[in-house]
Amino acid sequence: MSVRGAFGELANRDQLWPFLMPARGARVDVSKQVLLYIEDLSVSFDGFKAINNLNLYINDGELRCLIGANGAGKTTLMDIITGKTHPDTGAVYFGQNIDLLGRSEAEIAELGIGRKFQKPTVFEAQTVYANLELSMRAEKGIMASLGSRLTGEKRDRIDQVLATIGLSDERALAAGALSHGQKQWLEIGMLLIADPRLLLVDEPVAGMTAQETERTAELLTSLAGERTVVVVEHDMEFVRSIARTVTVLHQGSVLAEGTMEQVQNDPKVIEVYLGDEH
Numbered sequence: 001m002s003v004r005g006a007f008g009e010l011a012n013r014d015q016l017w018p019f020l021m022p023a024r025g026a027r028v029d030v031s032k033q034v035l036l037y038i039e040d041l042s043v044s045f046d047g048f049k050a051i052n053n054l055n056l057y058i059n060d061g062e063l064r065c066l067i068g069a070n071g072a073g074k075t076t077l078m079d080i081i082t083g084k085t086h087p088d089t090g091a092v093y094f095g096q097n098i099d100l101l102g103r104s105e106a107e108i109a110e111l112g113i114g115r116k117f118q119k120p121t122v123f124e125a126q127t128v129y130a131n132l133e134l135s136m137r138a139e140k141g142i143m144a145s146l147g148s149r150l151t152g153e154k155r156d157r158i159d160q161v162l163a164t165i166g167l168s169d170e171r172a173l174a175a176g177a178l179s180h181g182q183k184q185w186l187e188i189g190m191l192l193i194a195d196p197r198l199l200l201v202d203e204p205v206a207g208m209t210a211q212e213t214e215r216t217a218e219l220l221t222s223l224a225g226e227r228t229v230v231v232v233e234h235d236m237e238f239v240r241s242i243a244r245t246v247t248v249l250h251q252g253s254v255l256a257e258g259t260m261e262q263v264q265n266d267p268k269v270i271e272v273y274l275g276d277e278h
């Protein structure tokens, strides 16, 4: 399923004149229903293969969970997708037409790939609303941040995101006053402002209460469909509650893939990862 192909002159033009770019995500070719192609990917650190000939395909609109023991390569994989780490070999395509390798982190974010790190990094002294407003201004670039006022459309967008993340009633609260779970949702909201096509979420429920975990499951499930969501998580109960397809990474490669039930009963997985739980 090779996706190497002509990237085209148009894309080069877009790089030169970003203001000519059509609406975000509009150019991503998902005619084969696959949003992310990762093929024959490898990267070594000091001779150690953190990613080892990895092949992974994420369908457009799906909610995929990545699991794997410590050091399996999950973070490194996210780092490669988002342009933070450059692989030694392999291909990473966004849709069939956009080669992500060689692009900067900023360019990849611009293309509609948002990443949520484990620790929330909201602006604690600012209100929930102001945090969302700030990400909108950052998103729109320098021109928008030169003292321009929010238009009605932008305010509607913030209201919409507040409703999605369940923080409409907390809009005037300082972000620092939110619970840990609420901060995580706010940070997801800050990513949603940019309307990403693909959302990469690292350990979203670590440190959350049971109720917050449940709410996060609902949130991520509701985001899938319209967007594609890839979640890295260690909490197996949570993974069970949200995942339709689970990919198990081990030593930088895909060890197994399928429903939670399938991977749970896969002897290879039991041996290397879920053994203790069984």
Ligand SMILES: Nc1ncnc2c1ncn2[C@@H]1O[C@H](COP(=O)(O)OP(=O)(O)OP(=O)(O)O)[C@@H](O)[C@H]1O
Pocket (backbone or CB within 6 Å): 045, 046, 049, 050, 068, 069, 070, 071, 072, 073, 074, 075, 076, 077
């Ligand atoms: N920049 C780096 N330099 C050297 N080694 C690295 C670097 N980044 C990752 N590694 C190594 O690569 C391996 C894979 O690490 P990675 O962080 O991707 O695993 P992970 O699956 O995310 O683990 P965890 O669940 O603990 O976060 C580990 O052995 C790690 O020590």
